[in-house]
Amino acid sequence: MSQRHLALTFSYEIADKRRELSRQWNGFLVERQIPCAVRPVVQNSWKRCMESGVDPTRRQTTVLLSDEDVQKLIANFRLYQLALPILERLAKQTEGTGHLLTLCNHDGFILYLRGEQSILRRAEKMNFVVGSQWSEETIGTNAIGTCLETGQPVQIFASEHFCEGVHDWTCSSAPIFDPITQNILGVVDLTGPWDYAQPHSLGMVVAASQLIQQRLNEEATRHRYRLIERFWEARERYPEDGVVVLDLSFQVVQANSPARHWLTNNEGYLPQLLYQFLTDHRSNADAQKCKPLQIQTPDAIVIEEVFHGDARIGFLCIIRNKPAANRSKSLKRSNASWKDLVGHSPAIVHAMTKCEMVADTDVPVLLLGESGTGKERFARAIHASSRRRNKPFIAINCGAIPKELIAAELFGYEPGTFTGGLKQGKKGKFEEADGGTLFLDEIGEMPLEFQVHLLRVLQEKEILRLGGHRPTKVDVRIIAATHRDLDKMVQEKRFRADLFYRLHVVSIAIPPLRDRRDDIPLLLDHFVRRFADKYNRPIPKIDPDLKAFLVHRYDWPGNVRELENAVEHAMLFCTGDKIDSAHFPPAIGNAYLSDTQQQTCTLLTVDSKNELTCTSDDSPSGERERLMQILSETNGNLSEAARRLGIARTTLYRRLKKLGIKKRAIIRAGNP
Numbered sequence: 001m002s003q004r005h006l007a008l009t010f011s012y013e014i015a016d017k018r019r020e021l022s023r024q025w026n027g028f029l030v031e032r033q034i035p036c037a038v039r040p041v042v043q044n045s046w047k048r049c050m051e052s053g054v055d056p057t058r059r060q061t062t063v064l065l066s067d068e069d070v071q072k073l074i075a076n077f078r079l080y081q082l083a084l085p086i087l088e089r090l091a092k093q094t095e096g097t098g099h100l101l102t103l104c105n106h107d108g109f110i111l112y113l114r115g116e117q118s119i120l121r122r123a124e125k126m127n128f129v130v131g132s133q134w135s136e137e138t139i140g141t142n143a144i145g146t147c148l149e150t151g152q153p154v155q156i157f158a159s160e161h162f163c164e165g166v167h168d169w170t171c172s173s174a175p176i177f178d179p180i181t182q183n184i185l186g187v188v189d190l191t192g193p194w195d196y197a198q199p200h201s202l203g204m205v206v207a208a209s210q211l212i213q214q215r216l217n218e219e220a221t222r223h224r225y226r227l228i229e230r231f232w233e234a235r236e237r238y239p240e241d242g243v244v245v246l247d248l249s250f251q252v253v254q255a256n257s258p259a260r261h262w263l264t265n266n267e268g269y270l271p272q273l274l275y276q277f278l279t280d281h282r283s284n285a286d287a288q289k290c291k292p293l294q295i296q297t298p299d300a301i302v303i304e305e306v307f308h309g310d311a312r313i314g315f316l317c318i319i320r321n322k323p324a325a326n327r328s329k330s331l332k333r334s335n336a337s338w339k340d341l342v343g344h345s346p347a348i349v350h351a352m353t354k355c356e357m358v359a360d361t362d363v364p365v366l367l368l369g370e371s372g373t374g375k376e377r378f379a380r381a382i383h384a385s386s387r388r389r390n391k392p393f394i395a396i397n398c399g400a401i402p403k404e405l406i407a408a409e410l411f412g413y414e415p416g417t418f419t420g421g422l423k424q425g426k427k428g429k430f431e432e433a434d435g436g437t438l439f440l441d442e443i444g445e446m447p448l449e450f451q452v453h454l455l456r457v458l459q460e461k462e463i464l465r466l467g468g469h470r471p472t473k474v475d476v477r478i479i480a481a482t483h484r485d486l487d488k489m490v491q492e493k494r495f496r497a498d499l500f501y502r503l504h505v506v507s508i509a510i511p512p513l514r515d516r517r518d519d520i521p522l523l524l525d526h527f528v529r530r531f532a533d534k535y536n537r538p539i540p541k542i543d544p545d546l547k548a549f550l551v552h553r554y555d556w557p558g559n560v561r562e563l564e565n566a567v568e569h570a571m572l573f574c575t576g577d578k579i580d581s582a583h584f585p586p587a588i589g590n591a592y593l594s595d596t597q598q599q600t601c602t603l604l605t606v607d608s609k610n611e612l613t614c615t616s617d618d619s620p621s622g623e624r625e626r627l628m629q630i631l632s633e634t635n636g637n638l639s640e641a642a643r644r645l646g647i648a649r650t651t652l653y654r655r656l657k658k659l660g661i662k663k664r665a666i667i668r669a670g671n672p
């Protein structure tokens with residue numbers, strides 16, 4: 001069903017029913033003196049439901065887990081055991097009120113459900129049972145789903161529910177947060193037939209969630225103490241080595257100074273190792289009821305799990321006193337894929353080294369940099385030097401796909417899902433990239449409401465095609481890129497924090513060209529050779545003044561892409577053996593001409609005492625001193641002086657000659 005069709009259905013077909021229910025409900029509210037205007041929280045939720053195509057005529061949620069899957073979720077849901085005594089007590093207190101008490105996980109799956117049999121039977125009609133999902137996406141506006149979306153306690157009254165099948169109910173939910181990451185862990189909810197509803201229900205779930213939150217915080221503090229205790233034990237045992245303890249979200253809890261030093265020099269490497277450790281040695285189910293595991297990595301880092309009772313609570317890492325920090329220096333650029341990346345500036349070599357260090361792992365990498373700096377080039381090089389190199393590299397620009405199509409593009413669709421869609425259905429990019437790498441370019445442009453779906457796929461490693469019922473496992477390494485400040489977007493709530501942390505296990509900054517001018521001559525030569533080859537012609541030379549301008553003074557707002565296009569333009573228009581400014585695109589040609597004018601305005605001359613002065617009236621008075629200073633600093637070395645002035649040596653000679661500056665004046669400046 002198309003968005004438009006849905007919108008029409010929403011507005012015409014069920015509007016009457018909705019109005020009738022609203023009237024009854026508002027009457028009920030007025031009777032009890034409760035304000036009854038449609039609230040922004042409900043309006044916003046309806047908008048989200050419309051946008052994600054929820055069918056308002058839906059009568060029940062259709063996402064239901066098997067008993068086995070429910071047991072697995074409960075086993076890994078640390079909140080469950082902790083909340084159980086509080087929930088059991090509350091269930092007793094609400095007996096006879098016609099309400100059902102539930103605890104749901106962060107995906108909105110009901111894992112705990114208590115209440116009277118008659119109400120449970122009524123609720124079954126809309127699939128309100130253990131294992132069913134109550135996210136907004138599956139069953140529209142409802143307290144559980146809306147609370148998960150907004151992170152706020154909420155009560156949703158009868159016809160405020162988006163889907164028809166839930167109009168006879170009123171529900172109240174309050175969230176519980178992870179004390180460390182502040183992500184929502186779950187939701188406590190009270191649901192009952194709308195005519196039994198009480199505004200107090202919201203207060204009750206808020207009180208219950210606060211009590212559970214308090215238990216969680218106490219537990220987190222106990223875990224932190226245990227981690228710090230483990231740190232001190234290890235510190236005494238390994239006095240020569242770096243010692244660091246980290247919590248489950250790989251945040252450093254405590255580190256000694258050798259470890260802090262190592263962490264600064266090897267930013268992002270430890271989370272990558274831990275991620276690899278978990279992928280290689282532990283499934284989630286193992287994390288409980290088993291013994292702590294200890295391994296030593298080839299670069300002499302010992303990783304040991306830290307347990308508290310049955311539960312894993314963090315990691316202890318011992319960085320052996322071996323110069324592991326030099327590891328990056330000894331790393332050889334082994335693979336041909338890196339040879340296509342031109343650059344020898346420290347900034348680019350640092351980025352390449354970091355990329356190569358993580359290339360052969362499966363950790364997600366986030367590449368940060370302005371447009372045209374080479375992020376996709378880096379992503380391809382990472383893929384080509386990983387063990388996935390013989391599988392597909394699929395790139396997708398998240399900013400270039402219309403919002404409505406993004407789910408179909410990434411997850412694919414089954415036959416007959418869309419009018420106008422392919423008859424046989426279509427694979428999404430995740431399936432296309434199976435076994436290989438998926439490059440999510442411009443990830444900052446990913447619509448906020450879609451981010452939760454992407455996060456789920458990254459966590460579950462399985463996708464559900466649109467219109468499909470059976471999820472498909474996918475094995476994909478994610479590399480994402482953006483020119484935006486994602487940190488800031490997270491603070492402004494324009495990018496989900498949980499997705500951000502998932503994507504940026506390792507983040508690598510690709511510097512703009514103006515911050516690595518040393519690379520410009522190499523890149524100019526590289527592209528001149530490449531286009532000479534492409535257009536089958538001899539290699540021309542770039543005019544030295546123009547080259548000096550391009551290397552030292554032009555700003556390159558479009559970075560390497562601009563440079564590449566500019567050289568291709570020049571190669572197309574240059575027919576002789578020398579490229580000059582007229583062959584470059586007008587923007588660069590004009591910038592060069594105005595730069596030359598500025599340079600020649602500040603003419604040098606020599607006074608009667610054979611000393612350098614400026615003739616330009618409007619030239620700054622300090623100019624003379626500056627030039628003398630440069631000649632003095634370079635000991636009269638004209639090549640070096642030209643380099644510092646950002647002009648070609650021939651230009652400096654020409655000017656000196658034009659101004660009649662004698663060798664003697666230059667030598668004097670060099671030997672004051």
Ligand SMILES: Nc1ncnc2c1ncn2[C@@H]1O[C@H](COP(=O)(O)OP(=O)(O)OP(=O)(O)O)[C@@H](O)[C@H]1O
Nearest residue numbers: 340341342343370371372373374375376377560561
């Ligand atoms: N270090 C490099 N050596 C050689 N070519 C490069 C280098 N960096 C970038 N390029 C070339 O510059 C062009 C732009 O690079 P790329 O598309 O990777 O940039 P980007 O940062 O992904 O840009 P955007 O953010 O706009 O997508 C490409 O043609 C690429 O091959």
